[in-house]
Amino acid sequence: EVQLVESGGGLVQPGGSLRLSCAASGFTFSSYSMNWVRQAPGKGLEWVSYISSSSSTIYYADSVKGRFTISRDNAKNSLYLQMNSLRDEDTAVYYCARENSGSYSNWFDPWGQGTLVTVSS
Amino acid sequence: SSELTQDPAVSVALGQTVRITCQGDSLRSYYASWYQQKPGQAPVLVIYGKNNRPSGIPDRFSGSSSGNTASLTITGAQAEDEADYYCNSRDSSGPHVVFGGGTKLTVL
Numbered sequence: 001e002v003q004l005v006e007s008g009g010g011l012v013q014p015g016g017s018l019r020l021s022c023a024a025s026g027f028t029f030s031s032y033s034m035n036w037v038r039q040a041p042g043k044g045l046e047w048v049s050y051i052s053s054s055s056s057t058i059y060y061a062d063s064v065k066g067r068f069t070i071s072r073d074n075a076k077n078s079l080y081l082q083m084n085s086l087r088d089e090d091t092a093v094y095y096c097a098r099e100n101s102g103s104y105s106n107w108f109d110p111w112g113q114g115t116l117v118t119v120s121s
Numbered sequence: 122s123s124e125l126t127q128d129p130a131v132s133v134a135l136g137q138t139v140r141i142t143c144q145g146d147s148l149r150s151y152y153a154s155w156y157q158q159k160p161g162q163a164p165v166l167v168i169y170g171k172n173n174r175p176s177g178i179p180d181r182f183s184g185s186s187s188g189n190t191a192s193l194t195i196t197g198a199q200a201e202d203e204a205d206y207y208c209n210s211r212d213s214s215g216p217h218v219v220f221g222g223g224t225k226l227t228v229l
Contacts, residue, residue, distance in 0.1 A: 104150065
């Protein structure tokens with residue numbers, strides 16, 4: 001079964017740091033690009049960051065650029081998101097998602113169950 | 122970066138057909154994908170590419186595209202289709218991808 005499982009969420013004070021992990025199983029992790037997507041309480045989905053299969057290409061949303069760092073360890077089938085200088089507005093459920101691509105399209109499937117990050121004093 | 126615009130809410134009578142739309146400049150170049158999200162659950166892919174359904178998605182879900190608008194159609198909506206629906210696509214003017222704001226579908 002193809003599966004993604006996030007961990008590492010929790011309560012952190014503004015300005016603090018947190019590292020999220022996403023464990024992949026059931027597919028050849030090293031062959032796929034991966035993404036982090038977040039959802040603030042009661043809000044829509046917001047793409048956060050992308051990493052290619054070999055880590056050679058990385059993108060960030062403007063809202064997190066310079067504060068968040070995406071990485072992966074293909075030997076451990078794991079994806080990470082290091083979040084520094086956290087702000088109240090970073091409070092959200094964070095999902096990891098596998099990226100698939102075709103002609104003029106890409107799509108996210110599967111998604112993990114999400115991990116909640118709460119930034120509050 | 123580009124934006125994708127969705128109607129915030131749509132309703133449909135049980136068994137009827139409903140179309141959920143997504144507008145944006147990036148859709149002139151890229152197909153949208155569509156996700157269903159029920160309360161407290163992770164998003165689930167329902168349509169990708171030109172009009173493809175993942176395994177396990179009922180054939181009452183279909184996708185189409187014209188110009189800058191992509192559409193998700195549910196033919197014969199069921200009570201279990203009540204959910205939030207999000208579109209996304211490659212971002213033609215930004216770093217990677219963009220999501221629509223989501224449409225809350227109510228099945229009456």
